[in-house]
Amino acid sequence: MRKDLILHLGALAILLFLELFGVFSDYHQGNFARILVLAAYGIGYNVLFGYTGLLSLGHALFFSAGLYASGLSIYHLDYNVGQSLILAICFSAFFSLLIGYLALRTVGVSFMIVTLMFSQVGYLCILYFGGITRGDEGIVIQQSSRVFLSLDLSDPTIRYYSALIIFSLCLIFNLWIAKSSFGRVLIAIRENSDRALMLGYNVHLYKLLAVIISGTISGLAGACYGILFGYVGASFAAVPYSIFPLLWVLIGGAGTVLGPLVGAIFMFYLIDYASDITDAYMIIVGITLLIVTLYARRGLLGELRYRYFKWIP
Amino acid sequence: MDLGPYLLFASLEGLVHAAVLSLIALGLSLVFGVMRIVNVAHGEFFMLGAILAWWISSFALGNAALGFLLALLIAPLIAGVIAMFSDWLILKHLKYDPEATIIATIGILYIIQQAALMTFGPDARPVEQPFNIRLDLYWFGFSAYKFFVIFASIILLLSVWLVMAKTKFGLLLRATQLDSETAQAFGIPISTVYSLVFGAGAAIAAVGAVLIVPIQQAHYLMGGEPLLLAFIVVIIGGLGSLRGTVAAAVLIGMSDGIISVFFSPTLAKILATLLVVFVLLIRPNGLFGTAKA
Amino acid sequence: MDTVDNILLYTENVSKNFQGIKAVNNVNFKIYKNEIRALIGPNGAGKTTFVSLLCGRINATAGRVVFCGEDISNLPVFERISNGIGYTFQITSIFFNLTVYENVALAIKKDSTNREENSVSEVLNKVGLLDRIEQRSGDLSYGHQRLLELAMGMAQKPKLLILDEPTQGLSDSEIENFKKLIKDISSSTTILLIEHNMDVVMSIADNISVLHFGEIIADGDKNTIQNDPIVQKAYLGD
Numbered sequence: 001m002r003k004d005l006i007l008h009l010g011a012l013a014i015l016l017f018l019e020l021f022g023v024f025s026d027y028h029q030g031n032f033a034r035i036l037v038l039a040a041y042g043i044g045y046n047v048l049f050g051y052t053g054l055l056s057l058g059h060a061l062f063f064s065a066g067l068y069a070s071g072l073s074i075y076h077l078d079y080n081v082g083q084s085l086i087l088a089i090c091f092s093a094f095f096s097l098l099i100g101y102l103a104l105r106t107v108g109v110s111f112m113i114v115t116l117m118f119s120q121v122g123y124l125c126i127l128y129f130g131g132i133t134r135g136d137e138g139i140v141i142q143q144s145s146r147v148f149l150s151l152d153l154s155d156p157t158i159r160y161y162s163a164l165i166i167f168s169l170c171l172i173f174n175l176w177i178a179k180s181s182f183g184r185v186l187i188a189i190r191e192n193s194d195r196a197l198m199l200g201y202n203v204h205l206y207k208l209l210a211v212i213i214s215g216t217i218s219g220l221a222g223a224c225y226g227i228l229f230g231y232v233g234a235s236f237a238a239v240p241y242s243i244f245p246l247l248w249v250l251i252g253g254a255g256t257v258l259g260p261l262v263g264a265i266f267m268f269y270l271i272d273y274a275s276d277i278t279d280a281y282m283i284i285v286g287i288t289l290l291i292v293t294l295y296a297r298r299g300l301l302g303e304l305r306y307r308y309f310k311w312i313p
Numbered sequence: 314m315d316l317g318p319y320l321l322f323a324s325l326e327g328l329v330h331a332a333v334l335s336l337i338a339l340g341l342s343l344v345f346g347v348m349r350i351v352n353v354a355h356g357e358f359f360m361l362g363a364i365l366a367w368w369i370s371s372f373a374l375g376n377a378a379l380g381f382l383l384a385l386l387i388a389p390l391i392a393g394v395i396a397m398f399s400d401w402l403i404l405k406h407l408k409y410d411p412e413a414t415i416i417a418t419i420g421i422l423y424i425i426q427q428a429a430l431m432t433f434g435p436d437a438r439p440v441e442q443p444f445n446i447r448l449d450l451y452w453f454g455f456s457a458y459k460f461f462v463i464f465a466s467i468i469l470l471l472s473v474w475l476v477m478a479k480t481k482f483g484l485l486l487r488a489t490q491l492d493s494e495t496a497q498a499f500g501i502p503i504s505t506v507y508s509l510v511f512g513a514g515a516a517i518a519a520v521g522a523v524l525i526v527p528i529q530q531a532h533y534l535m536g537g538e539p540l541l542l543a544f545i546v547v548i549i550g551g552l553g554s555l556r557g558t559v560a561a562a563v564l565i566g567m568s569d570g571i572i573s574v575f576f577s578p579t580l581a582k583i584l585a586t587l588l589v590v591f592v593l594l595i596r597p598n599g600l601f602g603t604a605k606a
Numbered sequence: 607m608d609t610v611d612n613i614l615l616y617t618e619n620v621s622k623n624f625q626g627i628k629a630v631n632n633v634n635f636k637i638y639k640n641e642i643r644a645l646i647g648p649n650g651a652g653k654t655t656f657v658s659l660l661c662g663r664i665n666a667t668a669g670r671v672v673f674c675g676e677d678i679s680n681l682p683v684f685e686r687i688s689n690g691i692g693y694t695f696q697i698t699s700i701f702f703n704l705t706v707y708e709n710v711a712l713a714i715k716k717d718s719t720n721r722e723e724n725s726v727s728e729v730l731n732k733v734g735l736l737d738r739i740e741q742r743s744g745d746l747s748y749g750h751q752r753l754l755e756l757a758m759g760m761a762q763k764p765k766l767l768i769l770d771e772p773t774q775g776l777s778d779s780e781i782e783n784f785k786k787l788i789k790d791i792s793s794s795t796t797i798l799l800i801e802h803n804m805d806v807v808m809s810i811a812d813n814i815s816v817l818h819f820g821e822i823i824a825d826g827d828k829n830t831i832q833n834d835p836i837v838q839k840a841y842l843g844d
Contacts, residue, residue, distance in 0.1 A: 055412055105594050109351055109411050113544065117590045120541065121583055128579045188712050191701040198661070198695075199713050199762065200687035239537075243419060250416070280430040286423025293417045294406055 004313050008175055011258060012168050019160050029160050031272070035264050036163040037225045038244070040170040042252075042260025044217030045245035047174065050255035051183060052210040053190030057112045058119030059218055059245055061099065064237035066092045066219025068126070068133065071232030074145050076132070081148040085223055092219025093212055100211030104204065116242070123237040138233025146227055159228050166224050167261075170217055174257050177213070178313040186210055187255070218245075240282070247285060250292045253302030257313050262300055318452035323574045324567060329459045329528070331566025332466035335559050336521035337539050338546035339473060340514035342558045345547060347490045347510045350409050353418040354399075355518060356540025357425040361392045362519025363531040364433050367440050381443035384523050389516035395425075396515030397508045404511070405504065422536075429533040437530040462524045469520060474555055486510065518543075541582070542569065545589045614639045614766055614796050615660065620669030622655055622820075629655045631820040632669070637766070642788065642797045644807040647817035648840070653800045654696060656817060657768050660798075661693050662686045674765065692764030694755045696771045696800075702744030706735055709743050709754055713761035725761070733757045733787060749780045756784070760791055767791065768798045773806055785810050808832075816840070 015036070018024055024032065041063055048054050069091040070084035079087065103114050127135045146153040153159055177183040188196040189203055197203045226232045235241070244267070251266055252259030270288070274281035292299070298306055305312040341355050365388035370380025399421050407413040446457035477483035489496045489506050497503050518539075529535070542565060550561030565585060572581035615637050622630040629652045637643050645653050658664040660671055662683040670679045678686050687693070701709050710726045730736040733753045738746065743754055752772060759767050769788070773781045781803070788797060789810055801807050807814065807828075814831040816824040824830075824837045831837055 055415075057415070102590075102594060109415070110593050112412075112415060113351070113548070114590055114593050117544075117586050117593075121586050121590070124579050124583045124586070128577070128583060184708070184712065187704070188701060191703055192699060195695075195699045195701060196712070197683050198663075198687060198693050198699075199758070200684050202682075202684045246416070278431060279435070280427035282423050283427035283431070286420040286425075286427065289420030289423070290403060290417055293413050293420065294403065297413070 003311050004175070004179070007312070008171060008257060011261070012164070012171065015164055015167075019157070019164070024160075026156065029156055031268060033156070033160045033163040033228065034225075035261075035268050036160075036167040037221055037228060038268070039248070039261040039264040040167045040224070041218050041221035042245045042248040042264055043167075043170045043174050043257075044214050044219075044221060046249045046254065046257075046260050047177065047186075047217065048210050048214035049246065050249055050253075050259065051178065051190060052186045052207060053193075054207065054210070055112050055246075056103075056115040056214075056242075057246075058115035058117070058122075058242050059214075060237050060239070060241035061115075061119035061122040062092060062096060062215040062218035063222035063225075063241060064122060064126070065095045065215075066222035067226045067232055067236055068222075069219070070223035071139055071141060071226040072132065074141055074227075075139050075232075081146065081153065081227055084227070085220070088223035089216060089220055092222075093216045095219070096212045096215025097208070100208050100215065104207055104211065116239075119237065119239070119242055123234060123239075126234045126237050133232075133234070136234050138231055138235075141226060141230045141232065143230070146230060153228055154230060162228060163224070166220070170221070171257065171261075173217075175313060178257055182206075182209075190255070240285075243285065243289075247289060247292075249299070250297070251288065251299055253299030253305065256299070256301040256305060259299055259301045320571075321450075322453055322455075323571050325455060325459070326574075327567035327570030328563075329462050329525075330570050331563045332463045333521040333525045334539070334542055334546060334566040335562035336466055336469060336524075337518045338543040338550070338558050338562050339470065339555070340517040340521075341543045342547045342550070342554075343486075343510055343517070344514040346554075347486055348409060348507050349493075350404070350411065350414045351418070352511070352514065353415055353540070354422040354425060355418075355514065355543060356536030356538075357422050357429075358392050358396055358515035358536075359518040359522045359539050360429060360531075360533065360536035361395065361425060361515075362388050362522030363440075363526040363535060364429050364533070365391055365519070366523040366526045367433075367438050367531045370440055377441040378443040380441070381523075381527070384440075385520070388523050389519040392519035393512035393516035397512035400508050400511040405507075409507075426533060426536065433531070433533055435533065437532040439530045440526045442527040456528075458527065462528070465524055466521070469517070470555070470559060473517070477555065538582075542566075542585065545585050548589050549592055612638050615671070615673045617660070618670040618672070620656075620659055620671060621667050622652075622659055622664060623667045629820050630659060630666075633817075633820070633822055635815065635822060637796060637798060638813075639796055640792065641812045642792045642799060642810055644799045644801055644811035644814045645817060646801060646804075646807060646814060651817040652820040653817050654770060655820075657693075657770060657798070657800060661691050661768060663693075687762075687764075690765035692759045692762040692767040692795075694759045694767075694769050694772060696774065698748070698751045698755055700743050700751060700754055700758065702742075704743060705740055706730065706743050706746070706754060707739045710757055710761050713758040715761075715763055729757050729761045732760065732790070734783070749776050752776060752780075752784075756787060760795075764795060766796045766798060768800075770800045771802060772799070773801065773803050781806060 019029065044062070045059050048056055066088040070088040073079040073084045073087050099118055103111060103118065106114050126133045143152070143154045151158050153162055185196065185201055185206055188201070189206055193203050222236065248260050248263030248267055250263065252261065252263030267288070270284055271281055274284040296303065301312060337359055341352065344350060344352050366384035369384040369387050373380030373383060403417050403421070404414055407417055442458045444458060447454040448457050448460070477486060485501050485506055489501060489503060493503060546558060546561040546565050549565070550557035569581045569585060572584065613636050617633055617635045620630060620633045621628065633656060645657070647653050655664060659666050662681060666679065670677055672678065673686070673689065673691065678689065701712065707726055710729055711722055714722060714725050727736060730739055733756060735750060735753055735757060738750065743751065746754065756772060759769070773784050776784065785806060788799070791797065799811065811828060813827050815822055816831060816837050818840045823840060824834050
């Protein structure tokens with residue numbers, strides 16, 4: 001079997017067996033359920049930033065688009081989990097197409113600012129339409145609504161396996177893209193988009209597709225987060241949730257498939273530890289960003305790939 | 314009360330906010346214009362100015378005017394030094410690469426903000442106005458201090474303009490802004506210029522904070538909104554253009570004030586943000602289009 | 607022979623204005639199938655601008671570009687490229703972080719008959735970079751990077767390959783190698799060569815067009831051009 005398949009299926013197997021053989025305590029089981037869904041969000045972000053080279057500072061917009069699409073449809077329209085997920089995916093795809101079309105009219109720093117501004121608008125709209133969204137307070141999704149195929153998703157074990165399934169799907173999908181010719185063109189665009197254009201590739205279309213894929217995966221992760229953890233709130237649309245995936249991807253390795261997972265695990269526990277010490281635990285985010293940007297731009301897996309294992313996708 | 318006086322009142326309030334906003338935006342614009350980087354932590358230097366103002370004035374033992382004066386002199390200095398330090402420690406090593414700089418300044422943002430939380434605490438704390446005179450404007454009384462804020466901002470803006478237009482340092486700045494490579498070839502110490510500009514940008518924002526903090530309270534999260542508004546002003550007003558910045562600040566500050574009063578603050582911000590997006594989308598040269606011909 | 611069939615690309619009154627400066631001024635240019643055409647002219651004559659108008663990197667202010675009988679004036683760059691125009695950059699623009707293999711693989715036209723590995727090896731073999739196939743292209747020497755740039759052009763199997771100063775900065779032996787390669791490619795591809803190196807031009811070009819201040823001042827085979835007094839006055843005499 002190919003080395004990269006072994007690596008990734010192996011990682012998934014480890015995550016499976018840790019739970020299957022009861023290695024996880026309740027505490028870590030709950031943490032990892034969160035980490036896996038957030039890592040799926042990170043995978044979505046990585047498609048755009050790591051592979052295509054477009055730095056978005058407003059991805060919380062996509063995460064919360066899926067979160068609210070599914071959450072609101074369950075809360076207000078009595079959708080079941082399956083229906084709300086389908087809605088969330090469709091809405092995220094369409095929404096990313098729209099935002100992508102507009103944002104891609106800019107490049108470089110302007111693109112970063114436009115994406116930041118778009119997510120600000122999203123956040124403010126959630127607050128402004130508080131009648132529907134319950135604004136800052138948020139919506140609690142009742143346990144009774146969080147049932148899929150007769151399985152109670154609020155049960156910690158079922159929740160963990162659900163998170164693992166979602167994460168696995170996103171991981172495999174990302175692996176497939178990374179090895180496909182589509183993925184190679186994305187990488188070419190990241191490396192030298194002018195050259196890619198001069199080789200006959202419709203760079204603009206590829207970028208738009210990258211935004212759509214990225215936004216849809218992020219939206220799916222958002223929807224799953226709301227369903228699995230039962231809470232839909234405006235905080236998920238605020239700036240920190242745009243910075244987190246950037247941070248996870250940078251730490252784990254931009255443009256590596258497993259990078260987001262590595263980064264998410266690292267940051268989750270780092271913040272967890274820091275919040276026991278101080279209320280100002282977000283300072284850890286700041287310090288980590290600085291250290292990574294100054295000294296470890298390639299991230300953990302990126303560095304491993306650069307030095308030793310060139311086959312890591 | 315009929316509309317006229319109400320509108321006048323809202324306008325005066327808007328003018329106060331516009332004055333402070335123009336200072337914050339000026340700091341951001343200087344850094345954008347000369348160094349070609351986006352400083353996402355800019356709002357935190359503003360916040361730092363406010364926090365420092367509270368701290369410094371607490372040494373004046375009840376004399377509000379003295380405390381204010383001390384704060385006005387010292388707080389921007391400290392903020393400027395901290396900014397120069399972060400430039401020296403971090404940004405220089407990144408060689409001002411646009412992407413890396415934005416990410417690094419986000420890091421700096423969190424560090425300053427959370428450090429403020431750790432030391433200053435989560436509460437909002439008031440600072441006393443240096444003087445408490447009310448002017449009788451026929452329909453309503455209005456604080457003289459607010460007029461002072463407007464006045465002081467104008468003085469500072471004029472001073473910056475004078476420095477830029479009439480002094481040797483200003484000439485160096487303008488040369489660097491126009492063409493940093495040629496400036497370097499002419500022996501202009503770019504590195505030092507950049508540090509000073511980064512420090513100056515933060516210091517000017519801090520002055521704005523010292524001026525506004527007796528009206529508004531000091532709070533560790535107060536940097537977020539001014540940052541957003543400053544961005545909006547700079548992008549709409551055009552980079553490196555002092556006149557554009559002031560004009561846009563007045564426009565944004567006043568309309569934000571008026572819409573906030575008559576409609577809702579949230580809606581005002583939504584509209585302002587959408588305006589920025591619109592400007593960025595239709596401007597073919599993007600952010601730095603006006604600065605480099 | 608000037609029959610329509612023989613003309614691969616022509617321009618009709620093509621112009622480009624940059625805020626008042628006429629970089630390219632009413633150029634009527636023809637290139638025939640399977641020839642090696644050199645485009646020469648002093649610095650600033652507008653050669654790169656003109657060629658950018660052909661492949662679409664810059665939009666013309668006026669005039670038409672017709673390629674294989676089709677008006678491509680309004681087509682975006684990537685479409686003109688995929689219609690069969692290849693372009694190599696004056697300043698090397700490869701994918702520096704990718705391997706030699708990956709660079710060429712991105713340039714290959716999807717061919718169902720030949721596997722990708724074979725197509726890449728074929729091209730690299732022709733230019734002599736086969737032994738460096740797994741090397742990171744950024745680590746190659748300058749000369750090898752220029753070769754890779756050429757290989758990418760070849761891999762596209764274009765109908766028209768535009769080479770923008772391909773021998774710039776190369777050593778004499780590397781230039782000899784390039785001359786051989788270009789001659790070789792010309793059997794299956796039409797070449798438009800921008801060059802400053804007169805030795806290269808005279809030894810491999812079939813015909814020469816001379817550009818001066820954005821206008822074609824002379825057009826013909828190399829002997830005619832060499833002896834043309836207008837050209838001599840403006841430019842030659844190297």
